[in-house]
Amino acid sequence: MDDNNRYDNIKDVSWQNVESDRAKIKFINSKRRSNIIKLGKIFCFVLVASISGGISGAYVSSKREAAKIYTPNNNQVVVESRDNADKAGSENAAQNSVSEVAESVSPAVVGISNKAQDYFGLQDLESGSGIIIDSNGYIVTNYHVIQGADKVMVKLSSGKILNASVAGVDERSDLALIKVDAKNLPVVRLGDSSKVKVGDTAIAIGNSLGGEFPGSVTKGIISALNRKIEYNGVIYKVIQTDAAMNPGNSGGPLCNIQGDVIGINSLKLGTDSNIEGIGFAITINEAKDIIKSLMSGEKVSRPDLGISGESVVSQDNKIQGVYIQQVEKNSGASAAGIKPTDILLELDGKKVKDISDVELILDEHKVGDKIKSKIWRDGNIIYSEITLSQIDKK
CATH class of the missing domain: 1.20.5 (Single alpha-helices involved in coiled-coils or other helix-helix interfaces)
Incomplete structure (x- = not known):
């Protein structure tokens, strides 16, 4: 190779x-x-x-x-939605709020016993509730609770019983002020009833059925505002609630969920066994001025026309108003030239059908206000201006 x-x-x-x-x-x-x-x-x-x-x-x-999933005894799985859980939580929170209101307000709610003297001695005449509005012993209640009393007894939330004196009354508003000899008493906080709305929570506190169930607390809602009802011939503008009220609740507070007193429980429409859940309270805003006057020892003054009369309607229904029967001397109506037999058709631009309509209009004004009137006299229409005078009501 x-x-x-x-x-x-x-x-x-x-x-x-x-x-x-x-x-x-x-x-x-x-x-x-x-x-x-x-x-x-x-x-x-x-x-x-x-x-x-x-x-x-x-x-x-x-x-x-x-x-939230849990298994009950029957081994079936039940699911509770968050909506239900939130609703339950809200209800618990509301319940806690009611408890807080009860704890804060109840110490200032008292029981009132009205005693009258007869042949057998002092007898229980009426019982109700009251609200301590001043730490020095001033208590507001309903006039009908102490009406006709020879002796008024007050039972504090502590159980202590004291004698009370009547400091002043206003029969027309169904309010009264009584006084006990005590110091440093717990008091309520007065609210603003003009801010109350239908559907708001309402809490009533009082001595249901007298001394048998002291400090009872019931819860409901505000059912209506500015409800006009007639009681013993007087027209009342009141708060309506479905919070349960029973004999003995009269004079107790109606509170909102913040614990402010928005009304004074006064009337109960419950004479018919078929009627339930309708209670009434005087608005606290209306009561404030009256209480202030009573505490200062003054009479409660209200504006007045100075007339008395009754409702009338003509046969053809064209004339309807208040037939004036009497005109008081030195009254606003007298100064305006209004006479007996005149028919008052309108007042302050509003139609009047009876004397209660007149009173409701006057409640919106003060002494010294000038309001227009429309009068029917012998087939003629007369317009006049009336200056409201003062009338004192005990």
Whole structure:
């Protein structure tokens, strides 16, 4: 073999070895790449599984947050929705608020016993409730609770019994102020009844059925505002509520959910056994000025026309108003030239059908206000301006 052939053989062998090595290298690289791909797939699977698990866990967690699941004795699964849970929470919060109102107001609510003297001695005539409005012993209640009393007894929330004196009364508003000899008594906080709305929570506190159930608390809503009712010939503008009231509640407070007194429980329309959930309270805004006058020893003054009369209607129904029977001397009506036999058709731009309509209009004014009137006299219409005079009512 010559040198050239030898060189060719060596070259061929070397090339084959290189090709073989390359084949081996290529084989080894492919295997590693396959392993890397497998590892990548596994990593992606794990990542996807982790994300899916997280989403599932969040979903389950949110579902558990949205519903409380419990198993009763019959092994049935019952789900309580969040709406129901929130509603229950709101009801509990409201209940807690009522409890707080009761705790703060009840110490200032008293029981009142009206005693009258007869042949057999002092007898219980009436019982009711009262509200301590001044720490020095002033208590407001209904006039009818102490009406005709020879002796008034007050029972504090502590159980202590004290004699009371009548400081002043206003029969027309059914309010009275009594006084006990005591100091540092708990008092209520008077609210603003003009801010009360229909549907608001109403809480009544008082001595239901007299001394048998002292400090009874009932809850309802405000059913109506500025309700006009007639009682013993007097027209009242009152708050209507469905908070349960019973004999003995008269004179007690009607409170809002903040614990402010918004009314004084006064009347109960419940003589018919079929009527339930209708109670009335004098608005605290109306009572404030009256209480202030009674505490200062003054008579309660109200504007007045100075007339008395009755409702009339003509046969053809064209004339309807108040037939004036009497005109008081030195009254606003007298100064305006109004005479007996005149028929009052309108007052302050409003039609009047009876004397109660006149009283409601006057309640919106003060002494000294000037209001217009429309009078029918002998077939003629007369317009006049009346300056409201003062009338004192005990």
